[in-house]
Amino acid sequence: MDRENDRQSGGAGGCARPFKTRSGDWVRCQSRVRSKCASCAELYRGDWAAIARSGVFDGRVELYRFYLLTLTAPSFGRVHRVPRSQGARAKRCGCGAVHDLRDAGLRGVPLTPSTYDYAGQVAWNRDAGLLWDRTRKRIRDRWESVEFFMVREWQDRGVLHQHALIRIKRPEAPNPQALREAARTAEAVSRVDGGVVGWGAQTDAAAFRADGDGAKTIWYLSKALNYVMKDTALTAMGGRGSNLAWAHLAALGLAARAMRCSRECAPDECASRVHDRYGSRSHVVSASRRTRHRSGWSFTGVTRGLQRRMRAAWAEARAQAAPAAEHASAPKRQEGAQLARVELSRRIDVARAAVLP
Ligand SMILES: [Zn+2]
Ligand SMILES: [Zn+2]
Ligand SMILES: [Zn+2]
Numbered sequence: 057m058d059r060e061n062d063r064q065s066g067g068a069g070g071c072a073r074p075f076k077t078r079s080g081d082w083v084r085c086q087s088r089v090r091s092k093c094a095s096c097a098e099l100y101r102g103d104w105a106a107i108a109r110s111g112v113f114d115g116r117v118e119l120y121r122f123y124l125l126t127l128t129a130p131s132f133g134r135v136h137r138v139p140r141s142q143g144a145r146a147k148r149c150g151c152g153a154v155h156d157l158r159d160a161g162l163r164g165v166p167l168t169p170s171t172y173d174y175a176g177q178v179a180w181n182r183d184a185g186l187l188w189d190r191t192r193k194r195i196r197d198r199w200e201s202v203e204f205f206m207v208r209e210w211q212d213r214g215v216l217h218q219h220a221l222i223r224i225k226r227p228e229a230p231n232p233q234a235l236r237e238a239a240r241t242a243e244a245v246s247r248v249d250g251g252v253v254g255w256g257a258q259t260d261a262a263a264f265r266a267d268g269d270g271a272k273t274i275w276y277l278s279k280a281l282n283y284v285m286k287d288t289a290l291t292a293m294g295g296r297g298s299n300l301a302w303a304h305l306a307a308l309g310l311a312a313r314a315m316r317c318s319r320e321c322a323p324d325e326c327a328s329r330v331h332d333r334y335g336s337r338s339h340v341v342s343a344s345r346r347t348r349h350r351s352g353w354s355f356t357g358v359t360r361g362l363q364r365r366m367r368a369a370w371a372e373a374r375a376q377a378a379p380a381a382e383h384a385s386a387p388k389r390q391e392g393a394q395l396a397r398v399e400l401s402r403r404i405d406v407a408r409a410a411v412l413p
Contacts, residue, residue: 070095101281103363104341107354108205108274111223111343115355117266121229123222124264124273125239127191129180129215130256133172138163161298164212169304174311177215181335182317183246183253184208184216191242191255192344198238201225203353205343209280214308214334219277222261223353236261248316281341308334 068074068082072093077083087093088100112122138155139146146154150167153159166172188206196202205221222235230238240259243252264273309332314323317330330337345359346352 072096101278103360104207104281105274105278106363107343107358107360108221108277110354110356110358111203111205111221112266112270112274115351119226120223120266121226122264122266122270122273123224123232123235123261124276125220125222125235126217126258126260127188127220127239128211128217128256128258129177129184130254132174132177132180132213132215134167135164135213136162136167161301163301164214165298165300165304166213169307172307174307175315177213178308178312178315178335179246179249179251180253181216181312181333182248182315182330182337183244183251184218185337186247187242187244187253187255188218190244191239194242195222195235195238199224199228199230199235201228203344203351205277205353206341207277207280208336208340214305216336219280221273221277221353232261232263248319248321 068084071084072095073085073087074082075085084096084099085093086100087096090097134150136151136155136159137147137149138159139157142157146156148154155162192202192204201224203223206218207220208216208218211217224230224235236259239261240255240257243254245251246253264270312333312335313331315331315335316323317326317328317335321328323331343353344350346354346357351357
């Protein structure tokens with residue numbers, strides 16, 4: 057393989073839509089949507105999964121307690137309840153029926169569309185980020201050492217719900233109920249319409265250990281990361297082949313089109329994608345960052361930016377390695393850096409393998 061090819065395959069190999077920069081380097085499209093570029097979407101998921109794992113396995117884990125916190129939106133009207141798997145114990149639905157898998161098309165569809173609060177639901181999606189912001193401040197006010205990793209995904213009814221891995225130092229670590237209560241009762245005031253935004257009653261916090269238990273939890277979360285990589289809520293929730301489900305999504309879509317996405321927004325003229333995503337903004341995965349006073353979620357300081365730089369450096373090193381091999385050994389300094397890169401990419405691979413379903 058010649059050098060140009062090697063550089064290309066290392067830097068953007070596998071990307072469906074790479075582009076060439078002015079300096080002649082090939083760069084990945086960095087899409088996180090699988091239908092646009094499977095390769096970049098997989099990197100995106102792998103990067104985040106590696107960050108998630110790095111906060112559970114890469115430090116002195118015996119000093120911490122770990123929790124999986126799940127937060128859901130409030131009710132905007134009753135919806136059909138349909139089991140997810142064969143043999144799951146089916147509860148009687150609000151419509152009076154006991155649904156089975158054949159009714160999957162009804163999952164998340166309102167019992168009474170005419171009274172369903174579509175506007176309230178898309179406004180909640182819009183303000184969910186702000187609510188999480190308040191929630192994490194509230195938790196941190198009580199337990200100063202809190203670090204987190206968070207993923208949002210779509211529920212069938214077309215509203216976001218949220219999973220967060222939480223890590224708290226043992227001396228101040230609460231029981232899961234106390235953590236759940238602190239999170240559940242957080243509130244925010246919408247910057248757009250001044251409404252009060254809060255969580256629903258279905259909230260859960262469970263402790264997990266930084267061993268196989270932790271691997272299982274991260275695997276569970278990485279399934280949520282899969283949803284993140286689908287185009288929009290439409291594809292995440294769609295494909296259920298029911299006219300009622302489509303009607304529900306259409307009504308949500310109209311409500312999102314009509315709402316204001318900011319105080320200045322004129323919905324008829326606004327180009328923001330928020331109106332096409334049932335109110336959702338784009339940040340669906342995040343982790344607490346390293347600061348001067350805090351470690352951040354990743355014990356080792358892994359971020360997506362760092363992973364990208366490491367990949368680029370690795371590709372560059374490989375491209376240079378071929379001609380350099382003819383000469384004497386490379387300077388020690390460079391060698392050390394290269395080893396570190398190889399080690400990091402190995403760890404990313406291991407992490408990715410561990411979370412693939
Ligand atoms: Zn790509
Ligand atoms: Zn029903
Ligand atoms: Zn707007």
